[in-house]
Amino acid sequence: MAEAPLTISDRIQKKLEGLTRAERQLAHSILENYPASGLGPLTALAKDAEVSVPTVARMVQKLGFKGYPEFQAELREELRAKVKGPIAKHDTWADGAPEGHMLNRFTDAVIDNIRHTLGQIDPQAFDAACALVGDTKRHLYIVGGRVTHTLAEYLFLHMQVIRPRITHIQSTSNTWPHYLLDVAPGDVFVIYDVRRYENNTLKLAEMAHAQGAKVILFTDQWRSPVHQLADISFSSRIVVPSAWDSAATTLLLTETMISAVQNLDWDKTKTRMQGLEDMFDQTKLFRKFT
Amino acid sequence: MAEAPLTISDRIQKKLEGLTRAERQLAHSILENYPASGLGPLTALAKDAEVSVPTVARMVQKLGFKGYPEFQAELREELRAKVKGPIAKHDTWADGAPEGHMLNRFTDAVIDNIRHTLGQIDPQAFDAACALVGDTKRHLYIVGGRVTHTLAEYLFLHMQVIRPRITHIQSTSNTWPHYLLDVAPGDVFVIYDVRRYENNTLKLAEMAHAQGAKVILFTDQWRSPVHQLADISFSSRIVVPSAWDSAATTLLLTETMISAVQNLDWDKTKTRMQGLEDMFDQTKLFRKFT
């Protein structure tokens, strides 16, 4: 396994012994608020450590850098790597796969996407969205595009068990205008639109919005134009080493929403699930779960 | 809840809406490696975001700072505070969500699933499966069940661009026996079957197998009965805090396979994608990708 390169912190600590008084003082100051203090101007660091400017300059060179800017650059690089998270540095996922195997590269990317996406989600907005989706007084429409209709259907399949009054619409079908006839104010639209954004989806969203429906949007980091009229939107990072985008993060959010909604009224959900079970038993569509 | 002062990240996100194209691009770049990228020189940030220097300068002022140095100073302060805090461990994904919020619990579970799954995958088997799937001399059948047909369709939609001779079959449809008439030895079946395993899927797999087809199976950790006759199978962990299972890991594997297969003969894939683009352009189904 490739060994992590020595961090600057490590390097400093290793040298701590051989350092002179002022240098040690400086070193401690750097480590005190690592790495923030090292990222400011040299003069600030000097003053902070109560040490003279030349001392800092000399020390940085003693650490093997060409100059202070180079030292900072490496600190930033370190920070960048560190923020990637304890998870991301897990640089092989599939043991025994060659270094740059697609399995590892792709997984890295997806984990990264998840981390970014979740970091930007507003939990309150999420809860609000779940409340809307779980509110059976409102009819629920689920909309997907050419690719995303698979996600829409995934949501549909599960929501179907949780609550009544749902409709799944494909924006690419030419039948969608019919559905809009019956939309009442307060009804809820869950819309999936990731690049490349589809005109049909936008039109549909506009019409739904015009009829007073609430719009919840799942989109990507660049945001579908639908987001301008959406009441709540969630942006997922979707970049992966591929010619296409990843739906994994969006699916994660969708599944989380399913899970959250089912808990809003768990008793009712349970009852409905039981009913479904019974029907499946009768049709013998599935094997018994062992 | 004691509210932390607005972080720069928050402020940027809050403004995201009102920003123009270049500014948004810059904003995303800053958030991409937050806060590391903002701590380098202004010029570096501009280049990184593929944005001009004045754009950065303007934006920083728009955010309410007197100049770039002041912006950096606050970033450093933020970093200092964050590292100080005991919350340095990365145990929450969505900042600001209550401890046991579903967003965090669910994400934890999915990441865990991914780790387990990838740890058990045999890269060689994976490569072999990709080679089969990418082999245009073989007809490719993609099969899903009641829920998993969404995953199957996702694979289908993408493979459709990469290669000809594909068929998507829903095992729950009553038309599937017809497809089997034309199956030739050496044809490839990609089958999705996670609990609750479906009788139809098993039957279909058996018949395909009987006709000499290769079977690649995506299943869960308990393994669909189909795996006994599958040439290659992949088991995903699918447990999440929900009444249903998660398809996220299976989707991850599927997407990785798409990416790997598209690279097997990238030139051909590219050509086909181009053709598709042209057709979309003509039908004006999509907006121009900006």
Place this chain on the structure above:
DNA sequence: AGAATTGTGAAAAATTTATCACAAGCGCAT
């Protein structure tokens, strides 16, 4: 076509960094 946005290139201003010479400080052996 017109308005808003963005990039270009350049130059000035400000800040930061790197160095220097020298004096002051410190520890230590004599």
Place this chain on the structure above:
DNA sequence: ATGCGCTTGTGATAAATTTTTCACAATTCT
């Protein structure tokens, strides 16, 4: 105590880099 050698700070200055700003052209969007 004395003096030697090493370390450190001072203040100044030169060099390098970075930031800021401008005017104007190019582009994009409406």
